[in-house]
Amino acid sequence: MTQDDVDxxxxxxxxxxxxxxxLDGLAALLEGVREPVEAGLAAAGADVPALGYRELTALLRExxxxxxxxxxxxxPSVAGVGCVAQSPAEAGEAxxxxxxxxxxxxxxxxxxxxxxTSDAFxxxxxxxxxxxxxxxxxxxxxxxxxxxxxxxxLTITAGLPLRAGGRAIGVVALDVATARFVGELTDALDELPxxxxxxxxxxxxVASTAPDLSTGLRLTPRSxxxxxxxxxxxxxxxxxxxxxxxxxxADAPA
Amino acid sequence: xxxxxxxxxxxxLFGPLDTPGxxxxxxxxxxxxxxxxxLADGAQLPxxxxxxxxxxxxxxxxxxxxxxxxxxxxxxTRRGRGGGSFVRVPESLHVAHxxxxxxxxxxxEFRDLSDWRAAVAGAxxxxxxxxxxxxxxxxxxxxxxxxxxxxxxxxxxRFDARFHIALAAAAQSRRLSTEAINLQVTYAxxxxxxxxxxxxxxxxxxxxxxxxxxxxxGEAERxxxxxxxxxxxxxxxxxxxxxxTAAPGTGTGREAR
Numbered sequence: 339m340t341q342d343d344v345d346x347x348x349x350x351x352x353x354x355x356x357x358x359x360x361l362d363g364l365a366a367l368l369e370g371v372r373e374p375v376e377a378g379l380a381a382a383g384a385d386v387p388a389l390g391y392r393e394l395t396a397l398l399r400e401x402x403x404x405x406x407x408x409x410x411x412x413x414p415s416v417a418g419v420g421c422v423a424q425s426p427a428e429a430g431e432a433x434x435x436x437x438x439x440x441x442x443x444x445x446x447x448x449x450x451x452x453x454x455t456s457d458a459f460x461x462x463x464x465x466x467x468x469x470x471x472x473x474x475x476x477x478x479x480x481x482x483x484x485x486x487x488x489x490x491x492l493t494i495t496a497g498l499p500l501r502a503g504g505r506a507i508g509v510v511a512l513d514v515a516t517a518r519f520v521g522e523l524t525d526a527l528d529e530l531p532x533x534x535x536x537x538x539x540x541x542x543x544v545a546s547t548a549p550d551l552s553t554g555l556r557l558t559p560r561s562x563x564x565x566x567x568x569x570x571x572x573x574x575x576x577x578x579x580x581x582x583x584x585x586x587x588a589d590a591p592a
Numbered sequence: 593x594x595x596x597x598x599x600x601x602x603x604x605l606f607g608p609l610d611t612p613g614x615x616x617x618x619x620x621x622x623x624x625x626x627x628x629x630x631l632a633d634g635a636q637l638p639x640x641x642x643x644x645x646x647x648x649x650x651x652x653x654x655x656x657x658x659x660x661x662x663x664x665x666x667x668x669t670r671r672g673r674g675g676g677s678f679v680r681v682p683e684s685l686h687v688a689h690x691x692x693x694x695x696x697x698x699x700x701e702f703r704d705l706s707d708w709r710a711a712v713a714g715a716x717x718x719x720x721x722x723x724x725x726x727x728x729x730x731x732x733x734x735x736x737x738x739x740x741x742x743x744x745x746x747x748x749x750r751f752d753a754r755f756h757i758a759l760a761a762a763a764q765s766r767r768l769s770t771e772a773i774n775l776q777v778t779y780a781x782x783x784x785x786x787x788x789x790x791x792x793x794x795x796x797x798x799x800x801x802x803x804x805x806x807x808x809x810g811e812a813e814r815x816x817x818x819x820x821x822x823x824x825x826x827x828x829x830x831x832x833x834x835x836x837t838a839a840p841g842t843g844t845g846r847e848a849r
Binding site: 439441446447448449450451453455456457458459460464466482483484485486487490491492540542554555556559560561562563 | 596597598599600601602628629630632721722723724725726727731750753754757758760761762763764765766769770772773776780807808809810811812
């Protein structure tokens with residue numbers, strides 16, 4: 339092993355640590371919302387899993403508003419925070435979602451269209467940020483993806499399961515301010531000696547220092563899937579299925 | 593905290609009109625909102641003052657529009673306490689609205705909007721074939737299947753529009769998906785006319801399933817071609833229906849051009 343290899347190994351470890359720190363920051367932020375929301379639901383004295391979606395929405399809005407708006411005010415790399423639950427009493431067809439967004443420092447509540455017979459219905463049931471925490475019981479970072487009827491923009495969403503009355507009822511979730519968050523991750527890759535790409539579990543680019551691989555693209559386009567991934571070394575970057583791919587550069591050591 | 597922010601679809605539907613003072617444009621917007629289910633059956637309309645301000649029209653224009661919608665049976669106004677204007681969804685709404693929308697559009701405008709829809713769908717298909725995830729592809733396939741199996745024109749139109757929006761989202765393009773949502777408001781309501789025929793629903797579903805297959809296989813050019821051919825055929829069918837139904841005196845144009 340040459341000195342160059344050792345230096346590169348250190349640089350990679352440092353970049354991975356910085357990425358992990360950002361992800362842990364999102365998890366901590368969500369935890370900071372979840373804890374008081376769960377406590378507030380418990381203190382409300384209602385049998386939460388038995389509530390219909392109207393009552394559940396009203397209760398969630400009342401309990402979550404101060405904590406979600408506080409989280410938005412405290413973290414500039416977060417664009418939206420909220421709670422999303424499915425009333426177990428009306429399984430499948432009724433939705434309770436309360437959401438707050440920050441635009442230019444102004445916090446507002448955002449209403450989504452949750453009527454399943456509307457053409458603008460925001461159907462998040464199969465969205466990774468909603469379904470994964472419900473099946474795994476753990477933290478997820480989903481995206482980047484285009485969030486149609488939600489942010490209507492390129493979005494990265496983190497989610498954590500929400501429990502009430504001893505049952506999983508939904509998730510607390512946040513949208514990062516994509517440009518800013520991606521910028522921070524890109525800074526973490528900038529110190530590496532060659533082009534590097536941070537990809538999610540689907541092989542989609544989250545952040546990159548390679549000029550032709552911007553956020554949202556696939557590392558391997560579908561048309562070239564048969565040819566396999568481009569040459570490069572992949573290193574796990576956090577426990578969320580993300581990896582850091584180091585691309586062989588023109589001036590990289592052979 | 594500021595007031596409540598709403599969805600892009602609502603912003604498009606209730607945004608200011610660029611041709612102020614036209615009753616027909618207000619009627620079309622509100623009828624579209626009802627046809628799309630954004631204003632649900634039984635929902636109360638915002639106050640006249642609020643709506644007039646949102647559309648940027650004179651209160652008189654808005655009152656005329658509401659009167660026309662009352663005549664069509666889409667709005668019901670109750671007086672007194674708990675009164676106001678409420679939404680009603682008549683059975684014939686979707687086809688009637690599609691005809692009215694189509695008739696209100698001069699042929700060059702209809703052609704231009706159809707061209708735009710083909711451009712958005714074609715570019716989306718081509719990019720999606722490179723960029724879609726496997727989950728996106730599965731979602732596209734299931735929307736195409738739902739269109740083929742749809743039992744009425746409104747359901748078919750809904751799945752068609754959702755397919756186009758999902759295609760644009762799979763292309764990872766904010767601008768294309770915003771345009772696809774705009775077209776859901778400006779163009780998709782007219783699809784109820786072609787999808788009144790179950791054979792056309794099945795054929796549409798089959799062809800969109802082929803688009804999803806092309807996306808899965810990473811065949812960008814073919815994905816673009818198949819979706820563009822479908823949008824062109826739809827536009828052709830709609831123009832024929834337009835020339836057949838737009839006999840003098842039967843148009844809904846309250847303000848002749």
